[in-house]
Amino acid sequence: MDDNMSLDGTMAAEAIRVPFRKRLRARWEGYNDPAEYYLFEQQLNDYRRWLQRMLVLANRPAEEEAGELDLDDEVGRWPPERLKLYGKLFDRGIMKPGGHEYALELAKPLALDETMSCIEIGARIGGTARVLADKFGVWVTALEQDGELALLGMERSVAAGAQKKVPVQQYDPLAPEFRKKYFNVVYSFGELFTVNKKDAFLLKLTESLREQGQLLITDYVVTGKANESSENYRRWMANEDEKPHPWTADRYKEILGKLRFDIRIAKDETELHVHQIKTAWMTLVNELQTSGLDPDFIAFLEDDMEMWMSRVKMLENGELAYYRFYATHD
Template identity: 35%
Template sequence: MAATRSTDDLPAPPPTLKERFLAWWEGIDVQRRHNDAGEEPTAPGEDASPSNAKHLNRKGKPLWTATRIEVVEKIWGPGFSSPGGDEFIPTIVKPLGLNPAMSVLDIGAGLGGATRAMAKQYGTWVTGLDGNPVLAEAGMFRSQKSGLARQAPILSTDMENFTWGKRVDAIFSKETFYTVRNKDKLIDSIEAILKPRGQLLFTDYVIDPGHARGRDFDGWIHAEPSEPSPWTVEQYAAALAQRNLDIRITEDNTDTHRALILNAIQELVKHLETVAMDHDTKLAVVEEVEMWARRVAALSSGLRYYRFYALKPGDLS
């Protein structure tokens, strides 16, 4: 009878991408770091109280810091925290037919790059809203610095209990709805604040029910900074139709989104070869790259990236 192998005899799991990156930059013994590493302490002054927890990641650390903001702008461009910079926004928002007479809400505006791009290119009055107060404050600072504090302000909001006091001509959102647990409530609020013949245009990560969800999908679900709650295309279609919103575009943009991510990471790697960074910045870079690498992997393992466009009917009177 073969002897049972002790768990002490098993090899340590291989270092993660983050650990390999840090070893490359710092010239350390990556396996020793891997074996000796413990949990990082919670950031000073942060707690996991219910009122604060939604702004912390799964490790109890702030979702957004000045260092992370610096890193994402280096990857995606000034004012952006995700793929699709100034040159790409006109392609995304083209169906809206933006003009100076229109009022727009940008839900999940982040640092406000898309908000300001719409205001500058089309003269539209756009209000950016984000669920994270750190991002919203940084976004508002950038709008003020650009002279767009009135035309493209960035404000903080509660995504799970979203409301807005004025009716608007259009609502835009970029990769945000998948982070909201109560999407029915969010869509109810969106329908209520759209004017007759108002427009809704959003991009989002969705579940592909026709594709078996593999290990990469599970890894994405469990490792995202905040727990994602993605819907299927069919769920969105049903929810919009239930609120009498006429769906005009349901478009799979996964390949384009994936290419934007991979191209940006390649450019980042080139940039890293020319600069020196402190440890905290290196760690933030690695964590960001690791997060986007997981997303790219999930996009081939049951996750897709879609653009939706819907119209609200005019008044019946």
């Protein structure tokens, strides 16, 4: 018998298990206790339907554990189901809030064309790079530190016939190797906060630019309200895929100035970014409510939503901000 069951077969009140989608909704609405949200918002038939789904999942055959001879076939952090989740969230391979439209909006000051070469830092599977190459004819070297994502991205570039125009490659942020004085543009959308020793890294990026080169960065920055001992801060750090090493906006301005960049835009876009994240997740949750929950999402949906909601909490309480920097080099 289940430890949470009473002798008459009913669930103990203190052990109410909230349906998966309702747990997501409760977390989104700020309820610390999902059961509280359930008791206010849900009917008993919702609970029974959830139990039926869980019984189906519980009866699925258990997968065999990987043995010594098949470790190379073990799925990594980015199996097809997790990529599918991000495809639904953030627009066909972009894997970042705002999707294609926001990427194109950010690129407007760059005046990209087919004569220009770019380098993208934190390209994920190269979705943004392929959008820019397709729209403007620009050449983009897309760099991603996660080797699994880089491989998947290169496979997609090959499938699109863009392997020469948009190669996706793995790189080491602590030992970057960039071609000197080669690129017209370096850009990164929301990824540099995971790079340690950014001073040296940005110097290397600067050395890769040609004369009158351009730099475009959006990134998470900590504010004066940030408290490393706060629960929100600790949860944010723990939930990220890669350990954050965030700067302040002022630190970015200081270092870019020392590297002889003329900063044209330094804009706090936190409100827009939070809206993009929330809209993406609410759209997905609503879709799941109408079409049903794909069991293959379960292993990834909750953890990824926890990560993004930790970011949102940090952004909304002012400990974290999302900035856009656009600068030209002399």
